[in-house]
Amino acid sequence: MKKNIRYVVYVVSFLLILSVCLLALGEIFRPRVTSDPSMIRDEVDARILTTPENTTDILLMGNSEMLAHVSPVTLWEEEGIASLNLGSVGQFFYLVKGYLKLAMETQSPRLVILDMDALFLWEVRGENYMIHRVADFFPILRNHDRWKEPYRDKLLLTDAEKKKAGKDKDRIEKTRKLKGYYYSTENCPAADFDYMQPVSDGEPVISWNRLAFQDIVAFCKKKNVPLLLVSTPSIKNWNDAKHETVQILADENNLPYLDLNLYVDELQINWETDSRDGGDHLNDKGTQKVSRFLAGYLKEHYDLPDRRGDKHYAETYEEAAAYYHELVGQKAAGVTG
Amino acid sequence: MESYCSLVYVLLFLVPFLLLYRFVPGQGKRYVLLAGNLIFFWWISGIRVLYIVGTAVVIYLAGFGIGMLQEKRNAALSTAEKADRKTIMEASRKKQKGLMLVALVFVLGLLLVLKYTGFAVEILDAVLEKLVPGTFLTPPTILVPIGLSFYTLEAIAYLVDVYRETVKPETNFLRLFLFLSFFPKLMEGPISRYEPLARNLWDGGQMTREGAIRGSMRIFYGLFKKVMIADRLNPLLDQVFLHYMEYNNGVMNWIATLFYMIQLYCEFSGNLDVVIGSAEIMGITLTENFKQPFFSKSISEFWTRWHISLGTWFKDYIFYPMSLSKPLKNLTKSARKKLGNHYGPLVAGAIALFTVWFCNGLWHGAGWRYIFFGMYHFVLILCGNLIEYPARIVTDKLHINRQGKPYKAFQIIRTFILVVVGELFFRAHGLSAGIAMFKQLFTSISFDWITTGSIFTLGMDRMDFVIAAIAVLLILVVDILKERGVDVRGKIMETPAPVRIAICTAAVLVLVMFGAYGLNYQPVMPIYANF
Numbered sequence: 001m002k003k004n005i006r007y008v009v010y011v012v013s014f015l016l017i018l019s020v021c022l023l024a025l026g027e028i029f030r031p032r033v034t035s036d037p038s039m040i041r042d043e044v045d046a047r048i049l050t051t052p053e054n055t056t057d058i059l060l061m062g063n064s065e066m067l068a069h070v071s072p073v074t075l076w077e078e079e080g081i082a083s084l085n086l087g088s089v090g091q092f093f094y095l096v097k098g099y100l101k102l103a104m105e106t107q108s109p110r111l112v113i114l115d116m117d118a119l120f121l122w123e124v125r126g127e128n129y130m131i132h133r134v135a136d137f138f139p140i141l142r143n144h145d146r147w148k149e150p151y152r153d154k155l156l157l158t159d160a161e162k163k164k165a166g167k168d169k170d171r172i173e174k175t176r177k178l179k180g181y182y183y184s185t186e187n188c189p190a191a192d193f194d195y196m197q198p199v200s201d202g203e204p205v206i207s208w209n210r211l212a213f214q215d216i217v218a219f220c221k222k223k224n225v226p227l228l229l230v231s232t233p234s235i236k237n238w239n240d241a242k243h244e245t246v247q248i249l250a251d252e253n254n255l256p257y258l259d260l261n262l263y264v265d266e267l268q269i270n271w272e273t274d275s276r277d278g279g280d281h282l283n284d285k286g287t288q289k290v291s292r293f294l295a296g297y298l299k300e301h302y303d304l305p306d307r308r309g310d311k312h313y314a315e316t317y318e319e320a321a322a323y324y325h326e327l328v329g330q331k332a333a334g335v336t337g
Numbered sequence: 338m339e340s341y342c343s344l345v346y347v348l349l350f351l352v353p354f355l356l357l358y359r360f361v362p363g364q365g366k367r368y369v370l371l372a373g374n375l376i377f378f379w380w381i382s383g384i385r386v387l388y389i390v391g392t393a394v395v396i397y398l399a400g401f402g403i404g405m406l407q408e409k410r411n412a413a414l415s416t417a418e419k420a421d422r423k424t425i426m427e428a429s430r431k432k433q434k435g436l437m438l439v440a441l442v443f444v445l446g447l448l449l450v451l452k453y454t455g456f457a458v459e460i461l462d463a464v465l466e467k468l469v470p471g472t473f474l475t476p477p478t479i480l481v482p483i484g485l486s487f488y489t490l491e492a493i494a495y496l497v498d499v500y501r502e503t504v505k506p507e508t509n510f511l512r513l514f515l516f517l518s519f520f521p522k523l524m525e526g527p528i529s530r531y532e533p534l535a536r537n538l539w540d541g542g543q544m545t546r547e548g549a550i551r552g553s554m555r556i557f558y559g560l561f562k563k564v565m566i567a568d569r570l571n572p573l574l575d576q577v578f579l580h581y582m583e584y585n586n587g588v589m590n591w592i593a594t595l596f597y598m599i600q601l602y603c604e605f606s607g608n609l610d611v612v613i614g615s616a617e618i619m620g621i622t623l624t625e626n627f628k629q630p631f632f633s634k635s636i637s638e639f640w641t642r643w644h645i646s647l648g649t650w651f652k653d654y655i656f657y658p659m660s661l662s663k664p665l666k667n668l669t670k671s672a673r674k675k676l677g678n679h680y681g682p683l684v685a686g687a688i689a690l691f692t693v694w695f696c697n698g699l700w701h702g703a704g705w706r707y708i709f710f711g712m713y714h715f716v717l718i719l720c721g722n723l724i725e726y727p728a729r730i731v732t733d734k735l736h737i738n739r740q741g742k743p744y745k746a747f748q749i750i751r752t753f754i755l756v757v758v759g760e761l762f763f764r765a766h767g768l769s770a771g772i773a774m775f776k777q778l779f780t781s782i783s784f785d786w787i788t789t790g791s792i793f794t795l796g797m798d799r800m801d802f803v804i805a806a807i808a809v810l811l812i813l814v815v816d817i818l819k820e821r822g823v824d825v826r827g828k829i830m831e832t833p834a835p836v837r838i839a840i841c842t843a844a845v846l847v848l849v850m851f852g853a854y855g856l857n858y859q860p861v862m863p864i865y866a867n868f
Contacts, residue, residue, distance in 0.1 A: 007546055014838045021846055042856065095856070130344040131855060144850055145857060148800050158790025161798075 019138075026140040029147065033106060041149050043172045044088050044095075047180050048103045051084055055316050056107040057304055058083035059100065060180065061216075062115025063091040068281040069115075069232035072179035073324045074291035076317040079299045080306030085180030093118050093212035094129040097219050098142050104223060111302055112220050113228045116246045116257075117237050119209050129208045133215075177323045183284055185331050190271035190279025195235045196261055202245035217253050226302070229257040232290055233264050235271060235279030258297065260290060267293050284328075338380050340863045341524065341611040342563035342604075347556065350377065351615055358619060359544050366541030370515060377520035378482075385482035388451070392444055393514045396492045397507060399440030400499045403433045404506025437500045441493060448489045451481045456703030484523040486700055490650050491517060495531045497654055504531050512539045521615040525608050525863060527626040527646035534623070542620025547830070552618030554826045558815075559610025561848055565808040567604035568860040569853035570596045572796025578764055581774050587781040589792070590774050594761040599809060601760060602630070604864050605644070629816045634748035636717045639756055647700070651693045659689035679726050687719055694718075705768040713759045796859075804851050 031045045033053070040046035058081060060070050066087030075081040084107070086099050100112065135142040175182050220227040229250050231238055238261045250257035260267065267289045271279055274286030282290065298304055307313035338345050354373045361369045378386040410429035417425055455476035462474040495513070498504035507513045516535040522528075542548075577584065577593035606627045616623045626645050633639035640648045659665060665685040673681030698711020732739055758775070765771030786792045793799055818825055829840055854860065 010834050010838065014841055017838060018842050018845055021842060022849065025846070025850065125339060125860070126345040127339060127343045127860065128855070130348065134344065134348075138849075140849060142855065144852065144855065147850065148798070158788075158793075160789045160791040161793050164794040 022138045022140050026138055026143070029140060029143045031102065031143060031146065037173065037176055038169065039149055041146060043175070044086050044091070044099050044180075045102060046172070047084065047086060047176050048099065048106070050176065051107070051179075052312075052316050053106045054108060055313050056082055056084045056103070057110045057307070058298070059103055059107070059109045059112045060085040060087060060115075061091070061096050061099065061112060062087045063118045063121070064089045064182070064281060065117040065232050065234055065237060066091075066113075066115035067175070067180065068182045068184065068276075069234075069287055069290050070113075070294060071181040071183075071284075071287050071291045071324070073181065073317070073321045074288055075295045075298070076308070077321060078292055078295035079304070080308035081295060081298060081304055082307045082313050082317065083179070087115065087180060087182075090121070090123075091118060092121060092124050092128065093209050093216065094124070094132045096212070096216050098132060098135065100216070100219060100223075104225075109225055110304060111226050111228060111298070112216075113230055114216060116229050116231050116242075117234070119205055119213060119246065119249075120203055120237075120242055121209065122206055124206055124208050124212075126208045129212055132212075174327075177320060178327075179317070179320045181287070181324075183324070183327055184276045184281075185284050186276040187273060187283055187285075188276060188278045189273070190235045190275045195238065195279075196240050196243070199239070199241045199244070201241060202248060203239070203241040205245060213249065214253075217255070227255055228302075229255055230294075231257075231259045231261055233261050233267065233269050233282060233286070235275070237280060256301070260293070263293065338377075340563075340860075341521070341608045341615070342560050342863075346611070347560075350380070355544075355618055363541070367511075367515060367539055370519075370538060370541075371511065374515065374518040374520045374523075378518060378523060381524065382482040382484075385480060388447065388482045388485065389488055389518055390514070392447065392488065392492050393510070393517050395440050395443050396496055396517075397510045397513050399436050400496055400506040400513070401508065402436045403496075403499050404508070406433050406436070407502065407506070433500055437496055440496055444489055444492055444496075448485060451479055451485060453699075453703045454479055484525075487526045487528055488517050488523065490528050490647075490700075491531075494528070494650060494654060498531060507531075507535070509539075515539060519616075519621075521612040522623060525605065525612065526644075527609065527612070527624045528650050529624055529646065534621070537621050542616075544618065544620045548620050549618050550830060551826050552614040552616075554829065555614030555617060556611045557614075557844060557848075559607040559612075559614060561808070561844070562603040562607030562610065562812060564848060564852040564854055564860075566805055566812070567600045567607060568858055569797065569801055569805050569808075570600045571853075571859055571861040573792075574600060574764070575859075576795040578766060578770075578774075581765075581770065581777065584786070585777060585781050586783055586786055587777045587779060588784055589786050590761070590777050590781075592792070594757055594764075594774075594778075597764045598757045598760045600861065601764075601864060602627075603812070604861055608863060629820045631753055631816070632749060632820055633752050633756075634745060635721055635752055636714060636755060637721060639752055640714070640718075647697070651697055655696060656689050656693050659692055660685060665689065680723075683719075683722055686722070690718060691715055701763070706762050706765060706771050709768050709771065710759060710763045713762065717755055717759075801853070808851075 031040060031042075031049055033049050034040065035050065037046040037050045040049060058075070060066055060072070060083055064087065066085065067089065068087075070083075070085055070087075072081075072083040072085050075083050084103070086103065096114065096118075103109070131141050171182075217227060229246060231243065231246065243259050243261065246259070247257055249255075269282070269286055269289060274282055274289065276283035307317070338350065340346065354369075358366060358369050358373070375386065378389060382388075406429055410425060413425045413429075414422055458474050458476040462472070462476075465472040465474065495504065495507075495516075499506045512535055515538045516529075516531060519529075519534070519538055574593055574597055577589055578597075581590060609626045613623045613625070624646055628642040628645060630639055630643035633642050665688060668688075669682050669685040672684040675681070676684070694711040694715035695708065696711075697714070698708040701707045701710065729739075732744075737744055758778075761774055761778075762768065762771035765774055793802070797805070815825055829837060832840070
């Protein structure tokens with residue numbers, strides 16, 4: 001009996017000490033607000049932590065579809081909507097909650113918009129979902145490799161390393177300055193325009209994605225922030241089966257769902273000129289159309305203030321707008337691609 | 338669930354299962370285990386769980402039938418005249434053999450159809466393309482249950498052992514099914530023998546505090562190997578093996594091949610650590626599958642230390658039966674007369690060895706590169722056998738001490754290099770890619786990728802290299818200690834409680850902080866689960 005009690009004490013002590021250490025490390029490596037984005041390894045974290053406090057009414061979440069299809073600058077210029085695009089390439093749903101959590105430490109959004117394309121990413125791993133669930137309790141699991149950040153640039157010793165890092169850095173920095181919008185003027189026409197043919201069955205969803213989606217829904221509910229589900233135009237990534245599945249999910253969770261693939265005519269998307277990669281993603285021309293439409297939709301359906309008269313907001317958004325127009329101007333002058 | 342080395346397995350499956358297994362008393366344990374096995378198999382393979390059920394039914398019926406025939410024979414023998422005994426024995430043997438062969442054809446047929454149809458169609462397509470240009474055959478899509486090759490070999494071993502009368506035929510189907518479907522060994526082995534494992538599983542393991550601690554430490558060590566090393570090396574390996582033509586760099590190929598060897602060892606043995614540790618917590622002992630393989634002094638020895646359970650299976654069920662068959666015995670006799678006592682037996686041995694390595698290669702996968710891999714090791718072992726005698730003469734003449742440390746070190750390094758080169762063909766995307774990369778090893782020697790630092794742009798930065806190197810060093814130290822007979826876990830358990838807690842906490846923190854998991858890493862899928 002005495003031996004058993006001693007054994008239980010050992011196990012409990014071990015778990016307690018370990019938990020304290022993990023929590024302490026979590027605190028040490030917690031990403032912090034900074035003016036230097038190069039100090040943050042994760043590009044979405046960098047976008048969040050370099051955005052001035054309380055300057056965001058809408059958080060835009062999703063994978064490359066969101067990253068490339070909604071421009072916060074356009075939402076700002078059209079309706080004075082203050083938004084921050086936190087989309088990133090291959091952003092699985094299990095990552096979204098962590099980003100939202102971090103963003104809500106410094107922002108008080110009135111709406112979260114979630115692009116639903118990542119619901120159908122089949123490469124998702126249960127393991128990564130689990131790690132992010134455990135990270136809810138021990139954040140160090142999410143930020144564990146941040147110890148590399150101070151050494152990151154110092155260890156770029158050769159030209160090859162510097163060149164690769166520089167290329168990534170330029171892209172990330174450009175996107176960050178545009179409030180998370182990936183700007184591209186490339187054009188590669190799409191072929192098949194009839195991609196929304198009605199089907200009877202919905203697209204299957206991997207259970208880890210479904211679980212992660214429910215986590216996002218629960219988190220937004222807990223934070224009392226409305227959630228809007230959207231799908232942005234994509235010939236390669238979207239179809240009616242996916243629409244059906246998302247519609248069912250939206251109905252089940254009592255959430256609004258806006259499928260912009262159903263409005264391609266209204267949006268006047270021209271797949272010959274508005275896609276950068278054969279219908280997978282839109283280029284800036286297409287994105288402007290989507291963003292303008294979305295701005296109108298949001299104004300109509302949500303009580304979002306026009307922040308253009310507010311200096312605190314205007315400063316950061318005007319800076320982003322100026323950068324966007326500079327890029328457009330450079331393109332027109334043939335400086336950038 | 339993708340791997341044993343995962344939080345999904347450990348937290349969502351193993352922990353709840355062990356709690357249930359611990360608190361269900363007596364005979365209830367076996368039903369908890371049975372349910373656990375089925376849930377686990379369903380989780381990883383869905384409806385394909387029916388394949389293992391089908392295999393178990395056929396093997397059970399055949400084993401049961403063979404047992405009945407043996408009983409009948411024994412009854413007849415007890416009353417038979419001495420002169421009739423041989424006839425009774427032979428007649429019964431024939432029937433038993435027939436029954437065994439029917440079951441083996443079924444089980445092996447299932448394996449061949451599920452695993453090798455695609456490869457067969459590929460070969461047929463290539464032949465037809467030569468004969469009738471423009472012909473195109475599409476390989477069918479067949480969903481193979483995970484662990485098929487592992488439980489099939491176990492089923493065959495059981496049936497052959499029943500036929501050989503070294504194992505009693507099972508009368509209880511659930512007992513046999515419990516053995517075949519035991520969840521820790523389902524995906525990557527070890528390929529186990531029926532007794533005493535079946536009895537232990539049926540009776541229920543004795544869960545002890547010591548077993549729980551030792552098992553947990555073993556699981557942790559497996560996770561360490563996988564997450565610190567195998568997963569960390571993965572992006573670089575993917576890049577080099579996919580883009581070898583573009584890079585055209587022999588030095589990079591050497592590095593990638595060496596890294597692959599390390600990855601394969603850490604991934605496979607890491608998974609097996611989790612497997613054996615899981616069983617250990619339950620009070621079940623599984624056979625070891627690795628015994629410090631990189632200290633082998635020859636290729637033959639390597640295969641007695643690497644994937645041991647597969648090697649012994651091939652030895653017991655292919656090599657010995659073939660070597661002891663009448664035709665090969667006769668061949669040995671005549672070869673001995675012509676070639677002498679040293680080389681004579683090697684002729685028959687070579688035939689058996691060829692069969693073993695052909696099957697070994699094919700077992701690993703349906704593809705020419707796997708067959709080549711098998712043949713590579715066959716040639717090396719055969720050459721080793723042929724050279725042994727003259728090498729002994731040469732070393733004696735040169736007064737080289739074969740028992741000395743320098744010679745042993747030479748043997749270990751030589752074996753390591755040969756094994757590493759073999760793995761290049763194993764990992765390459767197809768045999769032709771393997772051959773091309775092999776050529777580059779010797780023809781495109783350039784250190785550009787290292788001197789320019791390009792090697793650090795392939796998914797592993799400098800810090801990843803440093804951490805991987807430290808972790809490999811640690812594994813090497815543990816392997817050296819194990820080679821010297823030190824029970825590392827036992828030593829840790831002997832330390833005072835505060836020290837033990839400190840060691841365990843530090844170990845977990847190191848894994849959490851420096852593990853290659855999460856957003857910036859792409860873990861390797863279980864390599865052997867696909868075989």
